[in-house]
Amino acid sequence: MKTFRAFLRLAAPFWIGRARPRPWLLLAATVACSLGFVRVSVAINAWNKEFYDALAAFDAGAIPGLAAAYAVYLTLAVVAIAAGNWFLKRLAFDWRDWATDDHQRRWLGGHAHYRLRFGDEPDNPDQRIAEDIALLAELTLELFRSFLVNVTRLGAFVAILWSISGTQTVTLAGTDFLIDGYLVWIAVVYSAVSTLLMHAVGHRLLALKIDQQAREADYRAALMGVRNWSEQIAFHRGEAAELVRLSCRFDDIRRNWHALIGREFRIECFSAAQMRVAWFIPIVAILPLYLQRTITLGDMMQAQNAFSSVLDGFSWVLTYYRRIMEWAAVVRRLQQLNDALERTGLPSHSAGHGTGAGDGGGTVDRPFAVRPVLCIDGVDIVSPAGRPLLSAVTARFEAPAHVRIDGPSGCGKSTLLRVMAGLHPCRSGTLSVGTDAMFLPQHSYLPNDSLRAVVSYPSERPFDDRAIAWALGRVGLARLSAELDRHAEWSTLLSGGERQRLGFAQLLLHRPGTVVMDEATSQLDEESSIAMYRLIRDTLPDSLVIAVTHQLGLAMLFDRSIDLRPFLVEACGVGEPMPCPLGG
Numbered sequence: 297m298k299t300f301r302a303f304l305r306l307a308a309p310f311w312i313g314r315a316r317p318r319p320w321l322l323l324a325a326t327v328a329c330s331l332g333f334v335r336v337s338v339a340i341n342a343w344n345k346e347f348y349d350a351l352a353a354f355d356a357g358a359i360p361g362l363a364a365a366y367a368v369y370l371t372l373a374v375v376a377i378a379a380g381n382w383f384l385k386r387l388a389f390d391w392r393d394w395a396t397d398d399h400q401r402r403w404l405g406g407h408a409h410y411r412l413r414f415g416d417e418p419d420n421p422d423q424r425i426a427e428d429i430a431l432l433a434e435l436t437l438e439l440f441r442s443f444l445v446n447v448t449r450l451g452a453f454v455a456i457l458w459s460i461s462g463t464q465t466v467t468l469a470g471t472d473f474l475i476d477g478y479l480v481w482i483a484v485v486y487s488a489v490s491t492l493l494m495h496a497v498g499h500r501l502l503a504l505k506i507d508q509q510a511r512e513a514d515y516r517a518a519l520m521g522v523r524n525w526s527e528q529i530a531f532h533r534g535e536a537a538e539l540v541r542l543s544c545r546f547d548d549i550r551r552n553w554h555a556l557i558g559r560e561f562r563i564e565c566f567s568a569a570q571m572r573v574a575w576f577i578p579i580v581a582i583l584p585l586y587l588q589r590t591i592t593l594g595d596m597m598q599a600q601n602a603f604s605s606v607l608d609g610f611s612w613v614l615t616y617y618r619r620i621m622e623w624a625a626v627v628r629r630l631q632q633l634n635d636a637l638e639r640t641g642l643p644s645h646s647a648g649h650g651t652g653a654g655d656g657g658g659t660v661d662r663p664f665a666v667r668p669v670l671c672i673d674g675v676d677i678v679s680p681a682g683r684p685l686l687s688a689v690t691a692r693f694e695a696p697a698h699v700r701i702d703g704p705s706g707c708g709k710s711t712l713l714r715v716m717a718g719l720h721p722c723r724s725g726t727l728s729v730g731t732d733a734m735f736l737p738q739h740s741y742l743p744n745d746s747l748r749a750v751v752s753y754p755s756e757r758p759f760d761d762r763a764i765a766w767a768l769g770r771v772g773l774a775r776l777s778a779e780l781d782r783h784a785e786w787s788t789l790l791s792g793g794e795r796q797r798l799g800f801a802q803l804l805l806h807r808p809g810t811v812v813m814d815e816a817t818s819q820l821d822e823e824s825s826i827a828m829y830r831l832i833r834d835t836l837p838d839s840l841v842i843a844v845t846h847q848l849g850l851a852m853l854f855d856r857s858i859d860l861r862p863f864l865v866e867a868c869g870v871g872e873p874m875p876c877p878l879g880g
């Protein structure tokens with residue numbers, strides 16, 4: 297029930313939250329094909345009786361007509377199945393398309409992708425978005441269609457089976473009972489018992505399926521980690537350690553997989569036996585009537601066919617048990633992601649926060665209505681783990697100014713910048729920073745894209761080629777101007793210093809009123825670092841530049857500074873000397 301409620305919450309926005317009728321039309325077409333298929337099945341069932349009666353009566357003249365009728369039914373069945381599948385696939389993709397877009401937006405909006413990392417993040421959100429959404433759409437529609445077909449066939453064939461069964465006398469403890477439609481009752485009892493037994497055998501499958509998906513995703517993430525950090529691993533000769541880590545992850549997969557196939561083995565044994573028994577039951581049950589010549593051979597074959605359909609209807613849960621478990625696992629995983637996304641609200645300091653960064657709405661090239669200002673008023677800052685770092689930080693700077701944030705290592709300088717960016721909440725106080733503030737981290741992010749898009753990042757539209765060439769020239773990367781069309785993994789092709797220069801080229805193009813830099817020149821030599829800061833001073837003379845830097849040679853480039861030492865909650869930096877437990 298909990299899973300079903302979670303499913304309704306996931307599905308409702310697609311099905312009822314939109315005005316477009318297309319999903320409903322596709323669903324109607326799918327339903328029409330399914331019902332058409334059931335109608336053809338009923339006709340084939342009646343055809344069965346005629347065919348076997350004709351065989352029993354050696355009526356050769358009836359065979360050509362029956363063969364022609366069968367060919368028509370066959371054609372109709374094929375059309376109903378193929379068209380139904382086509383509509384179903386279109387609908388499943390429409391659903392996936394919409395839900396992927398919705399999840400992408402919510403995952404990227406308000407920096408949720410970043411904040412989730414510090415909360416109770418559900419594992420591997422990427423896998424949930426890339427795979428679970430597709431599975432949700434496909435499995436739901438597949439289960440819906442099979443349920444519809446089975447229930448409709450059940451309705452159609454119960455009547456046939458009931459009429460063939462007639463009224464039979466059963467003697468129990470010396471008393472005669474008249475039972476109507478006894479074959480139907482056999483089907484009901486058999487499928488109810490089978491379903492209960494199946495649930496007893498397979499109910500642990502759900503948890504194992506959820507675990508399996510998580511373990512697989514963890515392993516993939518570990519492989520990706522090796523790929524992303526391959527150079528560092530190679531420098532450290534860390535391959536052996538990586539092998540241990542990967543093997544550990546794979547051990548998790550192996551352990552869960554053993555438990556999973558053990559459970560599936562039991563389910564398969566049970567369902568294979570159940571299917572074989574189900575084939576015999578109608579024959580055994582109806583044979584006495586045939587031997588008494590109460591019914592014809594055609595009736596018997598029709599009854600067997602109808603019994604299978606009725607049994608399928610009653611045993612829908614049983615037949616689709618594994619698929620239902622898979623579906624439930626997918627619903628739970630997506631619901632966990634959605635709950636986590638809902639929990640990530642905007643930071644509590646938003647009262648005075650004006651970056652618009654919380655919802656990714658910071659825009660560029662916007663003229664200023666007012667002069668850029670950084671205003672920090674009584675702000676308390678805690679680490680992502682919740683440890684108090686700085687208390688009652690207060691400062692105010694107005695453009696044009698170059699401000700250096702100073703303080704010992706680990707005191708919370710980068711965390712303060714994260715608060716400015718709206719990535720991290722502060723406990724109390726207010727903080728406001730210019731509406732178009734642009735942040736330059738120590739490790740520039742260079743997406744795998746054309747160089748034009750990389751230099752223009754985070755703008756969605758690339759800048760003019762001439763402007764890009766000018767910016768690249770100013771930061772000492774003129775040689776790259778000829779490669780603007782090239783798509784490459786720029787983060788591995790460029791040196792650390794070149795990546796930082798590219799960050800400065802982005803600044804020159806976007807011309808923000810407020811620039812916030814965190815060790816943005818740490819990988820450049822001092823001369824180049826000074827040149828980069830001077831470049832910003834010359835090209836953005838009216839901007840407010842706030843920077844964290846450990847490079848002492850740059851201190852003279854700043855006209856203001858904020859020292860965080862007076863705001864420290866506890867001492868940090870280099871610790872007291874202690875005897876080394878390893879000796880020496």
Ligand SMILES: Nc1ncnc2c1ncn2[C@@H]1O[C@H](COP(=O)(O)OP(=O)(O)OP(=O)(O)O)[C@@H](O)[C@H]1O
Nearest residue numbers: 679680681685703704705706707708709710711712
């Ligand atoms: N993701 C995290 N989870 C838990 N604690 C964190 C996380 N990131 C940083 N911290 C802790 O928060 C404190 C402040 O970190 P921060 O990066 O702001 O320091 P910093 O002053 O910029 O340091 P440095 O000058 O060495 O770069 C540190 O003690 C750090 O260990």
